[in-house]
Amino acid sequence: MICQNAITKKGLGESQIHLEQMILAIFIMNPIMLNQYIVNDNWFELGIHKIIYSALKQSVVDKHLDMYKVQELLEKANFDYFNKIMDSYVSSALLDKHLSELEENYKIRQTAIIMEQLSLHQIEYPTFLENIRQIEEQTQYIDTLVEPSPNDIFDEITLSNQSLIFNRLSNLNLLKLEKNTLNVIAARPSVGKSGLALNIFNDLASTNEYDCVYINMEMPDRDIYRRLVSMNTKIPMWHLEGLEKCSKAGALVMDCLLSFKDKDMKVISHPMDINSIGTVIRNEQKKGKHVIVFIDYLGYIKSAKESNDRERLGKICRDLQIMTKEYDCTIFLLAQINREGADNPTMNNLKDTGELEQSAHSVLLLSEIGDYDVNNDVQFIKLVTGKNRESLKNGKMIMKYHKKIQRFEVSTEEEAKNAQRR
Structure with missing residues (x-):
């Protein structure tokens, strides 16, 4: 009444x-x-x-x-x-x-x-x-009569090329990460989740198949570009400071920056809420390519006040998952794991919200193997698929993380075996 x-x-x-x-x-x-x-x-x-x-x-x-x-x-x-x-x-x-x-x-x-x-x-x-x-x-x-026809359903279930295609990071193709999904990259601080996300961002943009946007809410804008330049030129980040354009290395850096303009890749460095993220995606969709958004990271997304952080972050995760379907986009969301998951992280170690596990299509958990090899600039990283609806759960792969140049690379079979013995 x-x-x-x-x-x-x-x-x-x-x-x-x-x-x-x-x-x-x-x-x-x-x-x-x-x-x-x-x-x-x-x-x-x-x-x-x-x-x-x-x-x-x-x-x-x-x-x-x-x-x-x-x-x-x-x-x-x-x-x-x-x-x-x-x-x-x-x-x-x-x-x-x-x-x-x-x-x-x-x-x-x-x-x-x-x-x-x-x-x-x-x-x-x-x-x-x-x-x-x-x-x-x-x-x-x-109107319950508005239902998909058998032809519509057939076209949907037989649709091919729904997985993201990686270039340099070809081993990630084994994960069969699908379009229109929410994917989580989680690790302890300083392990390399931003580094891996930027490598994926750079790799997918280089295929010219996708329109990639990196929403950075954690570090200064210059740090993002230093990482991108280093991974592409293999010039250590600390060498970039004070570099002159007229030098050989400076010319290499300028060529790299100019190449970014030829790719559909954009870095946005300021805090955002769900509404702002949606606006960014809609604007990028006008270019006609599938939009892939990287959000660094979950804890910094602004939202209306909920009764506690768990509810606030849970609502953000649900909204992002729905957004992948409504906006025809793919989202990579960075998140943290708690201290207990430093060495062998599991889904239970996801920090702040259990909604991540429910909403995400895949969860990639990162941890370090052994100590950082300063002489060879190599830190071996174990990537565990804590959740993946398209491939095996708890699948593992070993990657090399060159910290000085912020570059992730595929490990050879021998390197992976040696790393796992540590």
Whole structure:
């Protein structure tokens, strides 16, 4: 039933506007839902939202939005506002909840109007009761007939080339890391999780198949570029400081930096929340390639205050996992493991949240093997797949980490055997 206090409200203010914006944002990102849900235009209180919803309904073509049609139906001012809504991220998992609230608010407004008509003797009491009954009967409807056809299902399950393809780090192809998944790289501090993530970022960008974005929230911008330059030129990071452009090494560095411009790779170095990450992905999608995002790291993602860190980080993990499907992207998320997992990390050692294990498609756990060989600049790293839905769980591989040049390389079989004996 509609509560008396709510009925007396004359307007629902900013909260109603925000609610309507979230619903429209979900429909924009998931146009197929426009055919699955029947929504009364009048449920939207703001006129521009009614116009946008109507334009969306008229612009769905084969499960996608015809953006030219949307622009044609909306005036420029309305289309600018539409773009603002489109840049916000809202999980589609919340659509039912939001639509129920939208419908209830509509009932509140309509009931208030009818009660005012009764108080002004504009309608009789039987008419009042009939109008109230009609309002209560207006319910959200989900069209259960909109289901994928056998042809759609066949195309989906037989789709090939869904695994990421690595170049220099070819041994990672064995992991069969799939597109549209959330993948976690976890380790103790200073073991090399950022180093491995940057090597993967650099390797995938070099294939020219993907649009790669590295969101750095942990270290200065220059440190990221120093690492990228060192791993590509094999010039130790400490040699870069004070280097002159006219020197041979300086020219090599400039060539390397220019080569970055030929690749679809971008480094963003400032704190972000889920909404900002979604905006970055949407902007990158305009280039037409599959977007791969690296987030360094989980603990620094800003979010609304939850009751504790576990709940806050858990919600972030769920939102990122949903985002990989809604935004057609792949995410690599860096996380920490606790002290107990320093030598032989397991899934139980993931720090701060158990939601990582639930949401992630794969979890790569890193640990050091033996001591760092200063003379040869080699630290052997054990990579354990704590979780992987496409290949064997608890699979292991040994990699070489050259710390001075921040470069990960594939270990030979002999090197791996010798490292494991340590």
